[in-house]
Amino acid sequence: MKETLDAYQYWPYEGRPKIDWPGGARVAFWVAPNIEYYEIDPPANPHRKAWPHPHPSVPGYGIRDYGNRVGHQRQMALLDKYGVRGSVSLSVALCEHHPDIIAMCRERNWEFFSHGIYNTRYTYGLSEAQEREMIRDGIESIHRHTGQACAGYLAPALSHSEHTLDLFAEVGQELFGEDAGIYTCDLFHDDQPTPIRLRSGLRFLSVPYSLEMNDTIVFAVNKVEPRHYLTMLKRHFDRLYAEGAESGTVMCIPTHSYQVSCPHRIKAFEEALEYITGHGDVWIATGREIARHYLDNHFDTASQDIAARAGG
Amino acid sequence: MALDDSYLRYPKRRHGYDHDRYGWSMLADRPAIRWPDGKSLAVWINLSLQFYPLNQRGIPFKVPNGMTMPYPDLRHYSLRDYGNRVGIYRVLKALERYSVRPTFAVNAQLAQQTLYLMARLRDQDGEFLCHGWNMDHLHYGGQDRAEEADIVQRSLETLRELSGQPIRGWLSPARSQSWNTLDLLAENGFAYCCDWVNDDLPYPLSTERGRLTAMPLSSEIEDQFVMSQNLHSEDSWVAQVKDAFDYLLEESANQGGRLFALSLHPWLVGQPHRIACLEEVLEYVSGRDGVWQAPAGEILDAFLAQTGESG
Numbered sequence: 357m358k359e360t361l362d363a364y365q366y367w368p369y370e371g372r373p374k375i376d377w378p379g380g381a382r383v384a385f386w387v388a389p390n391i392e393y394y395e396i397d398p399p400a401n402p403h404r405k406a407w408p409h410p411h412p413s414v415p416g417y418g419i420r421d422y423g424n425r426v427g428h429q430r431q432m433a434l435l436d437k438y439g440v441r442g443s444v445s446l447s448v449a450l451c452e453h454h455p456d457i458i459a460m461c462r463e464r465n466w467e468f469f470s471h472g473i474y475n476t477r478y479t480y481g482l483s484e485a486q487e488r489e490m491i492r493d494g495i496e497s498i499h500r501h502t503g504q505a506c507a508g509y510l511a512p513a514l515s516h517s518e519h520t521l522d523l524f525a526e527v528g529q530e531l532f533g534e535d536a537g538i539y540t541c542d543l544f545h546d547d548q549p550t551p552i553r554l555r556s557g558l559r560f561l562s563v564p565y566s567l568e569m570n571d572t573i574v575f576a577v578n579k580v581e582p583r584h585y586l587t588m589l590k591r592h593f594d595r596l597y598a599e600g601a602e603s604g605t606v607m608c609i610p611t612h613s614y615q616v617s618c619p620h621r622i623k624a625f626e627e628a629l630e631y632i633t634g635h636g637d638v639w640i641a642t643g644r645e646i647a648r649h650y651l652d653n654h655f656d657t658a659s660q661d662i663a664a665r666a667g668g
Numbered sequence: 669m670a671l672d673d674s675y676l677r678y679p680k681r682r683h684g685y686d687h688d689r690y691g692w693s694m695l696a697d698r699p700a701i702r703w704p705d706g707k708s709l710a711v712w713i714n715l716s717l718q719f720y721p722l723n724q725r726g727i728p729f730k731v732p733n734g735m736t737m738p739y740p741d742l743r744h745y746s747l748r749d750y751g752n753r754v755g756i757y758r759v760l761k762a763l764e765r766y767s768v769r770p771t772f773a774v775n776a777q778l779a780q781q782t783l784y785l786m787a788r789l790r791d792q793d794g795e796f797l798c799h800g801w802n803m804d805h806l807h808y809g810g811q812d813r814a815e816e817a818d819i820v821q822r823s824l825e826t827l828r829e830l831s832g833q834p835i836r837g838w839l840s841p842a843r844s845q846s847w848n849t850l851d852l853l854a855e856n857g858f859a860y861c862c863d864w865v866n867d868d869l870p871y872p873l874s875t876e877r878g879r880l881t882a883m884p885l886s887s888e889i890e891d892q893f894v895m896s897q898n899l900h901s902e903d904s905w906v907a908q909v910k911d912a913f914d915y916l917l918e919e920s921a922n923q924g925g926r927l928f929a930l931s932l933h934p935w936l937v938g939q940p941h942r943i944a945c946l947e948e949v950l951e952y953v954s955g956r957d958g959v960w961q962a963p964a965g966e967i968l969d970a971f972l973a974q975t976g977e978s979g
Contacts, residue, residue, distance in 0.1 A: 396687050399675055410728050410809035414863050429696040449681045483670035535947035581904040586776045618888050619912035
């Protein structure tokens, strides 16, 4: 085990090269609907329990299934209304279980990125070869079912190894060149994209996802009241929008339809979308579009600045 | 030592679900249904009447809201008992004030202990459903089938006798089930089960002994989930219930009938500082166009009559 994560270097928020988003936008705004499948009877992983009680864990399984049976269509209707194309964090087994959900995302030209096979199969305890196989399965499944090269990765249930980012970039870029394996959602160290250092030297970056704005963290972990979530989202946006006048920032709302699409929560989410998309200088984007723009315009400059300022 | 390669094999990676209890179907894709008199939103007000034993075994887990202190945990035992002595009578007044026809989910052992209360509830023009034996007799994966079969049968027979009703519905304590629970319910003649919270309409469940219907009793706006688990304020609970009601009422008008299920616990919402919040909620949901308020079994029957399926 390592004391520090060596995926990125210390790089202070102030004094960085300016990020210019398309159209002079201040904030790149993206919504990442997690479309997940939790198994009712997953195999045991010695490092983490999938369910708190003996299987079948009916309450936990049931509410997640609510997201798939009921919630996604509600969220799709809202994202359509506010002109947002989702960037789907996908349990790829859902392509087999519920292909009609995948079809609805494809009709909307949404992006798919890998979130593992199931959200009940963790990275913990896998050998490097096994993790490589799981990551390859994710990328190949997305290509087979959607035709897309998988640009991003959010490890299943945010379970990682020391090699997760290396492996995703290596497998993705081996299969599809720089159309796949280019960004990670697993790091929460910044409000702007940042270059990530890999053992392979491949070009790869972190696109800010957000744990703080993630509805499951907000509602299920931090127990926030639904209408306060709206306040949090507005404050988060207001500050990133203000700071984005100097250099572009990123705001992501990671969602789960079993949380935000519940009848008592969806109104607050809609008001947040209305508020954010009602601002002029917002680039409504997908994860891939943000990563691509950054790679093409800012990655090399940023890497040089990081090298020049190494050690602070 | 890495995990066995079987960890990366997925025998149930297939169309539909990784189990055979019900079929894959998205709510918005189903034919629109209408409730009686052309109403679009069925409102089910559920009161759970519970007995939390003082000598809690906690097998296989300690139930939420149960005993947490070293034995004897007088504070939690008596605070839950408060619901059956005091809170319920306050709640009944509120229900009467807004002409609510309630559904009572009763632990069978509590029915044995509170004959006066049972007589009072029988006068309410409502429905009883079986909420298992008590809050420390859980149904769980790995449980001995004969033991579970005995609990189901004993609970049903006890409540049937003390309620004077046939008893068609089941709510597991803590909504916890074994792999056999649904089969045992069908075997005992139950028509519906409320444990699964994956829909805003009833839907068919399959069992070894034929059909059962899922009646989703929402846990997300349940009083104990919002105020006791999430520790939200009473005012926030009212706002959440109203928001959920408004959303489902609008969706039901646009897309087809929906079920609004509100689960309540007299030990919580029957407290003096919370009862006005319940009254506010009941006033809000009872005075609206498009609403049909009924006990769970009547909602089930209206659903089955329309979908052409037998209960």
